Amino acid sequence: MIGIEQVDWPPAPLRTERLVLRESEARDRPAFIELFASAEVGAHLGGARPRDELERRVPEVPGRRPGSFVTELDGAMIGMITLMRRDAGRPGHIRPEAGEAELGYTFLPQAWGRGYAAEACAAALDWFADARPGEPVVLCTQSANDRSMRLAAKLGFTEVERFEEFGAEQWFGVRSPLVGPQT
Numbered sequence: 001m002i003g004i005e006q007v008d009w010p011p012a013p014l015r016t017e018r019l020v021l022r023e024s025e026a027r028d029r030p031a032f033i034e035l036f037a038s039a040e041v042g043a044h045l046g047g048a049r050p051r052d053e054l055e056r057r058v059p060e061v062p063g064r065r066p067g068s069f070v071t072e073l074d075g076a077m078i079g080m081i082t083l084m085r086r087d088a089g090r091p092g093h094i095r096p097e098a099g100e101a102e103l104g105y106t107f108l109p110q111a112w113g114r115g116y117a118a119e120a121c122a123a124a125l126d127w128f129a130d131a132r133p134g135e136p137v138v139l140c141t142q143s144a145n146d147r148s149m150r151l152a153a154k155l156g157f158t159e160v161e162r163f164e165e166f167g168a169e170q171w172f173g174v175r176s177p178l179v180g181p182q183t
Helices: 027-037 051-057 118-130 146-154
Strands: 019-022 068-073 076-085 101-107 135-140 158-165 167-174
Touching: 019 118, 027 051, 027 076, 068 118, 076 118, 101 118, 118 146, 135 146, 146 167
Parallel strands: 101 135
Antiparallel strands: 019 068, 068 076, 076 101, 135 167, 158 167
C-alpha cells in the first residue's frame, strides 16, 4: 500500500468558492496556538492545551507535513484539514492491515456554523480521490459531537462501528471512493 506521504506534496493550493487549502506558513503559528488552546475546540478532542505550553512547543512553521492543509479565509487561517494514515494500534479499521487514510478537521470557533468545514473537507477529499484513486477514507469522531456527526453524514461517510476510546463513545465511518458529498 502506498502511503499519503508518497503523494506529491505539497500540492498546489486548493481553491474553493470561499477558501484556500494550502501548506502551513510561519504566519499561521498564532492561529495554531489559538486552535489548540481553545476550550470549545478541545471539548471533543481531550481538552484545551495550556497556552504557555503551546507557545513553547509549537514550531515556527507548525503543521507542515504531508496530508496537512491550512484552511484560509480572506488571507487568515481559520482551521486545518488532515488526511493521515490511521494508527494501526487504535481501534477502528476497515482493512486487516490497517493504515487507512483518515480525514481530520479542526476549526476556530468563529468559523463554525458557516459551512467552511464542509467546503474545505470536500475539497481535500476531492484532491485525495484524484491523488489516490479508489482508496477509501475513514473518519472517527466522538458520537456526542453533533456538529461533526452532521458533517460526516454530509460528506458521505457511513457508520462502520462505535467503540469506547479516550473515555468517550467514538463513531467510526468510511467514505467509499464511489460516494460523494450528500446534498
